[in-house]
Amino acid sequence: MTIANQLEERFVRYAAMDSQSADGMKGTPSTKTQLELQETLTKELEDLGASDVRLTEHGIVIATVPATVEGAPTVAFLAHVDTALDYAASNVKPIVHRNYNGSPIVLPGDPVQVLDEITAPELMDRVGDTIITADGTTLLGADDKSGVAVIMTMVERLIADPSIPHGPVRICFTPDEEIGTGIAKVSLEELAADVAYTLDGDKLGDVTYESFSADKAVVRITGVSIHPGKAKGRLVNALTLAAKLLNLLPQHTRTPETTDGREGFIHATRMNGSSAHVELQFILRDFERDGLAAHGEALRAA
Ligand SMILES: [Zn+2]
Numbered sequence: 180m181t182i183a184n185q186l187e188e189r190f191v192r193y194a195a196m197d198s199q200s201a202d203g204m205k206g207t208p209s210t211k212t213q214l215e216l217q218e219t220l221t222k223e224l225e226d227l228g229a230s231d232v233r234l235t236e237h238g239i240v241i242a243t244v245p246a247t248v249e250g251a252p253t254v255a256f257l258a259h260v261d262t263a264l265d266y267a268a269s270n271v272k273p274i275v276h277r278n279y280n281g282s283p284i285v286l287p288g289d290p291v292q293v294l295d296e297i298t299a300p301e302l303m304d305r306v307g308d309t310i311i312t313a314d315g316t317t318l319l320g321a322d323d324k325s326g327v328a329v330i331m332t333m334v335e336r337l338i339a340d341p342s343i344p345h346g347p348v349r350i351c352f353t354p355d356e357e358i359g360t361g362i363a364k365v366s367l368e369e370l371a372a373d374v375a376y377t378l379d380g381d382k383l384g385d386v387t388y389e390s391f392s393a394d395k396a397v398v399r400i401t402g403v404s405i406h407p408g409k410a411k412g413r414l415v416n417a418l419t420l421a422a423k424l425l426n427l428l429p430q431h432t433r434t435p436e437t438t439d440g441r442e443g444f445i446h447a448t449r450m451n452g453s454s455a456h457v458e459l460q461f462i463l464r465d466f467e468r469d470g471l472a473a474h475g476e477a478l479r480a481a
Contacts (some may be wrong), residue, residue: 182332183309190328193219193271194320199268200261200355207364208238208261208354216260220352223331226398227441229350237354237364243320244337244348249302251346255372256333257365258326258379266318277308286315301382326378349375350434359393391443392471396461396478404455414454421450421457425481433474434440443470445478 180188198216201209208214217240224232229242262268276284281303283295292315296303300308313319330350337343349372356357381387389396402417428445431437438444443465451458461478465471 182336185335186328187275187309187311189331190321190324191275193324193327194273194311194313195271197269197271198260198262198320198354199264200357200361202264202358207360209358209360210261212451213261213354214238215354217354220260220327220331224334224350227331227335229334235284235364237239237361239354239361239365240350240352241369242334242350242406244334244345244350246345246347247337247341248346250342253346253349253371254345255345255349255350255351255370255375256328256330257353257375257377259323259353259361260327261354261357262318262320262324263322263357266471267316268318268320271317271320272314274312274314276312279306279308279310281306284312286312286373288313288317289315291315323356323379329378348444351375360382391464391466392468394463394471394475396475396479398459398461400424400457400459402455402457416454417452417457418454421452421459424459424481433477441466443467443474445474 189204193216196212196216196219198213199210200213204385217234217238220240221232221234224240232240232242234240251320269442272288274287279302283293284302286292288296294302294312311319311321311352312464330352334348337345337348349370351370353361353363355366400417402420403413403415405414406412425447428447429440431444431445435444435446441461446464447459448462449458449460463471463474463478465474
């Protein structure tokens with residue numbers, strides 16, 4: 180079996196396992212399915228011969244590939260096992276398209292969905308490669324099962340070939356990345372790495388060396404409900420106030436659609452409600468703590 184075969188076999192197997200995280204649950208991991216995948220990975224790491232394999236009380240998998248040379252730094256590799264919340268994630272049926280010829284890929288579970296140069300322009304750089312898609316009825320979960328599959332295959336390769344020189348390699352698979360709670364449960368003392376890399380997202384060869392900080396903001400507006408027939412001078416409509424608030428926020432700067440690179444933003448993500456109550460949700464992002472605080476201030480001022 181080549182490394183590419185090992186990688187593909189693992190990726191397809193992990194992708195088929197539902198491990199979606201869930202909002203608003205108590206405890207980490209937020210779903211039992213994530214724990215099932217973590218148990219599979221724990222067993223597989225033990226079978227591959229990794230050391231110190233441990234599934235923590237928060238559903239984090241930690242393991243070591245022992246060093247083959249003395250005195251080299253300890254390097255950790257991380258990936259998250261959960262998948263995004265916005266799409267169906269059960270019964271994922273990965274489809275392997277070998278030797279991709281550049282023509283549109285019709286997803287058979289929902290033939291309206293077609294991957295082509297318009298919907299997925301990056302595909303055009305991958306002619307001749309193996310492409311793996313879902314069947315159109317679910318997400319695929321390549322974010323971040325691909326990271327998990329790469330790290331597991333690396334473990335297999337490093338253990339199988341002790342002639343590859345490396346220091347201690349630490350492995351860490353985390354749950355609940357998509358809801359932002361899993362990584363907080365990782366003990367850096369236990370990970371005990373000199374440097375760490377997360378394998379997640381983006382193109383082959385891209386390395387991200389800094390990340391933004393983010394806050395979530397919730398604004399609740401309570402209006403004054405009066406029967407519309409007797410409302411003059413008394414009714415205060417929460418929907419009207421919500422619209423005013425959105426209008427007071429920056430629209431030509433500091434939004435995701437008007438910024439790029441290291442520029443921060445205030446992103447309205449959700450609005451629910453009625454004339455009596457409205458709840459608005461925002462994501463605030465910035466590469467600098469001062470900037471992040473300033474976005475929060477702008478929201479408060481509005
Ligand atoms: Zn991810």
